[in-house]
Amino acid sequence: MALIVDKHRPRSLDALTYHDELSDRLRSLAQSGDFPHLLFYGPSGAGKKTRIVATLKELYGPGVEKIKIDARVFQTSSNRKLEFNIVASVYHLEITPSDVGNYDRVVVQDLLKEVAQTQQVDQSARQRFKVVVINEADHLTRDAQAALRRTMEKYSPNLRLILVGESTAGIIAPIRSRCLLVRVARPTVGEVEGVLRGSCEREGWEVREGLVGRVARESGRNLRRALLMLEGVYAQNEKVTDDTPIPPPDWEGLIEQIAQEIMAEHTSARILQVRSKLYDLLTHCIPPTTILKTLTFKLMPLIDDDLKPEVIKWSAFYEHRIKTGTKVIFHLEAFVAKFMRILEMYLMSMDM
């Protein structure tokens, strides 16, 4: 049984429930015959991918839904072999070049050129060009992005790119100027509620207004998260009422616990205890940025208003360090220590 996130995913532009203006725009682009390169950006859980699949369907018809997975082997200039997975249909390819880390340039160059230089053989196909969807485009290395530049112009008759990323910050200006930017905002709380209600009805679950409202608010407008939460609630409870508690994910609970602990006691012994918890989170593959962010926002309600800017400042500072450094745990612990110090100083000054 598929999760309802996947099961109820809209398959066509008409079935999309929010951002109607955007859907209209995409439809008109797909129908107009000259389809530009697109760059979709927006926070996760906003529905970027859903919109892309729907647009592709609008472009080519149902053929795009028949996908297969290809494993390809690329060879780098230093003779290293890279294995790389491609999701492909007859009309489009989908790649995640950041899978291969620093070698993404090789993949981008080889693969795109190969696609670009072969014309669509199928005369009856609706479009002459193939579409290549590049996931996590904002994590592409500079080199790979530079390699895209001319390819996008030169082979434009045979190839259209759809880049997907969380933000445009990581994408170099020349690429941005060659794409049509499509911003996908998260749905509003009301829209999330609408979708949740729809899903409940389709599953034959009893709709609880209070619960739906709470899930929508808790999810932070992240639709995917909201749907997963909803399914979690219905899966765990026999009988669902308006005030059935929404179980937080385990990791969030643990972070909450850490927040409580470092609020309560500011000693090096406490740091040691927290360290083991942080390690626990890291070994369960929770991204460090998420840990730090969640921890910060969990701490926020617990501290005084005057202190908040300071804490945010250091949180942003250590988050940056996490990105540029290599060993994550140092920076997480440094943040914890820093926080304890700030708090202690503040309390001291209050006492005086």
Added chain:
Amino acid sequence: MASFFDLKARKAALANGAATKETEKKDGENTRVQPWVEKYRPKTLSDVTAQDHTITVLQRTLQASNLPHMLFYGPPGTGKTSTILALAKELYGPELMKSRVLELNASDERGISIVREKVKDFARMQLTNVSSAAYKARYPCPPFKIIILDEADSMTQDAQSALRRTMETYSKITRFCLICNYVTRIIDPLASRCSKFRFKSLDQGNAKKRLEEIAEKEKVGLDEGAVEGLINCAEGDLRKAITYLQSAARLVGAVQQPGGGDDGEDGMDVDKKTVSVKIVQDIAGVIPDETIQRLVKAMRPTTLGGNYTPIAKEVEDMVADGWSAGQVVTQLYQAVVYDETIEDAQKNKILLVFSEIDKRLVDGADEHLSILDLALRISGILGGR
């Protein structure tokens, strides 16, 4: 199994595509599918917009049929690639272009091995001759080849140094043209071998003329002020401006089609609809002024002291709406710097914060935290803390 699906998909596509295929595909395929940036790339040197100085110099060399090695540099979208391609076209004409010009850019493998082999091989190749005298009369066909190294600033140092001797040895029969955004990334020995041409950012007047010309040719109606809007959003990058114009035109053109039930003449309607400033800003991803103003308002010091909660809420909304952090920083910067009510000393401090946050964003730091930090720190400075 896969072939079965293919067949089925193909049949479906055939059925669906048959109707539209005949009308649309045949006539306009080549021009319609092409991005306008390519379509309106200058064909001759005199077409190139707003680089008068460079063009005069190049035209002189064209008459003299001699060229130095060249280094073009300048911000994106100012016509560097267009200029050299137009020059090559004027020099050689369509027939000789293929054998006399080698264009390499960052999408080609361009490590040291390529410089050693491909570039060197091409550089040392003997010149091909022109067949007919008539062709020679039309185009100067000077006795050298041109190697265009586009986006030369993404070449490695090693590859660049490997070019040095090559450029000199074969200078009799080969000219190099390096194109880059940042002249500082080109190693000195290479830069000193070339005559440099700086391409400046396009000024309002020229960019406007060009955009209006294209709009007229494509029969796109432009609202009052739309061109200015385009130029502002594009920040002197003509390519960006043209791309935006095309996207905007598609939008207004195509929105009409599904709903156009009032009278039958679709084509006419499409032309009548005009591109407005709002559509342009929409496409360019510009954040509406109200949103920025709301944030600025939240940042202003209040009598109550702490304004964490309103700021945090604004920032959270912005992040959820998917506005890119880079754009937020740019626009917030403009809002703050041009604000007369903020003291100069405070602005100095605020700018320091901006520079730090910008660096963090480029390094890939989390957008939410960075923007929140930015807003809170500015607010702190404004409050005199």
